[in-house]
Amino acid sequence: MEPKTTLSEASSAAIKASTQWAKYAGVLTIVNLGLSFLQLILGFFKSNPGLFGSMISFLLSAVISLVMAINLLNYAKHARYGIQNGNSTSLYQALYHLKVYFTVMGVLFLIALGLMLLGILIGLITMITQL
Secondary structure, eight states, rough: OOOBBBOHHHHHHHHHHHHHHHHHHHHHHHHHHHHHHHHHHHHHHHTTTHHHHHHHHHHHHHHHHHHHHHHHHHHHHHHHHHHHTTTTTHHHHHHHHHHHHHHHHHHEEEEEEEEHHHHHHHHHHHHTOOO
C-alpha cells in the first residue's frame, strides 16, 4: 500500500497551481525547441555558411531544453497525481524532478556568471595593456 499524505487545502491549491504553470512552461519550451529546429532547417536550405556552428549550438541548447522541459512536465504529472490521490511517493517524485530542474538552472546560471566575469576580466586586462 502506498503511503498517504494529507495536505491543507491551501497547500493543495498552491501545488495544483504550480503544476499548471510547470506544464505550461514545459510545453512552451518544447514548442520553442521545435521552432528552433525549423529555423535550423531553413538555414540549411539557404546554405548558411555558419551552419555547423548553428548545429552545435542547437544540439547543446536542445539537450538542455529537453532536460528542463521533461523535468517540469514530470513534476506536473507526479504532483497532480500525488495531490489527487494523497500519494506521498508521487509528491516525493514531483519534488525530485523540481530539484533536478533547479539544479540544472543553478549550474547554467553559475556558468553564465563565470563567463561574464571572465569577459569583464579579459576586457579590463586588454584595456590596461593598451594604456
